[in-house]
Amino acid sequence: MRSLRFITAITILSAAIPTAALADLSGTVTLPVSQTVNLETGVTAYTGGDLLWNGVVLSPQPGAAITNVGTGGQAAFSALTAATISVLPYSATPIQAVFLTVNDVFAVKNTAGHFVAVLVTAVSGTTLTLQYTAFGASGTAGPVISQVLNNFGLVQAGFPNYGIAPGTLFIIKGTGLATAGSQAVLQSSSGSGLPLTLNGASVKVSVNGVITTPAFYYAIPTQLALVMPSNTPVGAGTVTVTNNAQNSLAFPVSIVSSAMGFDAYYGTGSGLGVATDAVTGALYDYGNSIPPGTTVTMWGSGLGADAARDRQYAPAVFAINGLAHVYVGGVDAPIYYQGASGFPGVNQVDVTIPVNAPKGCNVSVVGVTAAGVPTNFVTLPIGTGPCADPLFGLSGSQTQALAGQATVKTGVVSVSHSIQPATGGGTQTVDVAFAGFQSATGAAYGAAGSGVSSGGCMVTQTVAGTGGGSAAGGLDAGASIAVTGPGVPASATLTAANGLYLAQLLPGFLNSAGGSYTFTGSGGKDVGAFTATVGYPTPVLQWTNQSAGAAVTRSAGVQVTWNGGAAGSFVSVIGTSTGLVNGQSVTGTFQCITPASAIQLTVPAYITAAMPAGTGTLVVNNYAPYQTFTAPGLDFGVATSYVSYLVNSKYN
Secondary structure: OOOHHHHOOOOOOOOOOOOOOOOOEEEEEEEEOOEEEOOOOOOEEOOOOOEEEOOOEEEEOOOOEEEEEEOOHHHHHHHOOHHHHHOOOOEOOOEEHHHOOOOOEEEEEOOOOOEEEEEEEEEOOOEEEEEEEEEOOOOOOOOEEEEEEEOOOOOOOOOOOOOEOOOOEEEEEEEOOOOOOOOOOOOOOOOOOOOOOEOOEEEEEEEOOEEEOOEEEEEEOOEEEEEOOOOOOOEEEEEEEEEOOEEOOOEEEEEOOOOOEEOEOOOOOOOEEOEEEOOOOOEOEOOEOEOOOOEEEEEEEOOOOOHHHOOOOOOOOOEOOOOOEEEEOOEEOOEEEEEEOOOOOOEEEEEEOOOOOOOEEEEEEEEEOOOOOEOOOEEEEEOOOOOEEHHHOEEHHHHHHHHOOOEEEEEEEEEEEEEEEOOOOOEEEEEEEEEEEEEEEHHHHHHHOOOOOOOOEEEEEEEOOOOOOOOOEEOOOOOEEEEEOOOOOOEEEEEEEOOEEEEEOOOOOOOOOOOEEEEEEOOOOOOOOEEEEEEOOOOOOEEOOHHHHOEEOOOOOEEEEEEOOOOOOEEEEEEEEEEEEOOEEEEEEEEEEEEHHHOEEEEOHHHHOOOOOEEEEEEEEEEOOOEEEOOOOOOEEEEEEEEEEEEEEEEO
């Protein structure tokens, strides 16, 4: 019964059901940057819809097409009919922002197959206001699919490691997917097994002319949880949802032989992973870390086909060797077993934590296929008893306790010396004093953890406009904060904006010879008076192969070398790349941490393989060990200083 505990923890997300569409529906909608619009319902969202506005181009979504008519204004817009716009030359070519001025008229053949006349009535730096008429749009809006994801990994389309494998427990997000008011009642895989229809919903998957029918774990209007049939062919396919005789548009999906997604403790696809003792079944967390040499079971889905368990529970062991490696803190961990858990779509991977794996609260864990494709990235606490990350000044006991609170209030202060590209060419130096104070939910704090422990690497992936995690709120720590140091000038004042305090420091304030810098706050309505002191890391670290960051070959990784850096300090290497996939902006960010004394760090190929092709940066930071400070109103405060180097990069 251990694996069932993780099935019942499936995240249920809710969204508004779109309004009904009427014949020749007309309306006005303001479309924010990085969002899509459905030109029959007027609903804006981060996925799906008919058009995507990214601030640079207005792109038709898959299944839609567009053509620009010209700047005829209201008169030209009103004169358009279904007959006149049905014969226009439509294409998938986006309209550039330069043409999207007030009074511009364009036409769309939307994803429902209807023709839509559109008038631009207002333009701002981040939004378009559109008046539209959808001709022949009649009846109630049917089901709309916005995303198809691995239930555990949650890797989104557009990233190199996206895909749904046969035998995977996957979710469909959208609106109108099941009978209104349906509840998330988990279906049983015993007896006749999981149903092929539920709450008015059924799903068809089509790949290369082969149609398969997934079975349901649950169905609610905004989300379906199903098992991809093991006889689904590999290749580019589509998913269609039928809800009470109304069909969605076919939604693209990539079916791959293996795409494991590891379960995350807080259901976010990242952060603290779910791992249990392979013998006792005990669950590990920040307060109960995993001793090196222990064999643990990690849970998730996506190893590959398992026809015996598409719909029914079957206890027999069945190996599915979808992963060639599991790296724990960058160390290759022996895989004892990978395959079926018994329940449909749920896999387990039993690995032995290497005795030479790094210790810490957020030791990185990632699986990699024989083709070099990584899974999602999670972390595990490695150590004895409560985990510990001395570099970050926080123990596992503290993290566990804070994660259990309703809200967690944190603060950070720092001084930094950054060398980065200048606008006109060459480089510039920017010295900054910073302080930030925020409040987040305990669950959001626990999910984020403290990033990644020293010795490992992590990747986070985001699609423009989709956000991620719970929003943090700024805290008032007073009108300003002062910082003093040994340089000339010797003091500066940080001014406030929504819990963030910033001062650009004058040359000479930071002393390359070292010294201490003291922050003093008089307090505000949320955070009381405090004092925090940090030391500047000297000798100053020098990045010795900056040219390596100009072009990153994603299939090969990248090596960074340096000299200098304070004793006991650590180096953080951060890479960011943004690319455009099907008109949608996607961004990958990796972070690797190692002691400064290592003098070099090689970012593995399986890390850069998860990055999208595109442009971005590579950053090398040398951080002084974190110091903690206290203040009334704060649960936890840290102070640090760092030296930073940034280069612009191309990720090929």
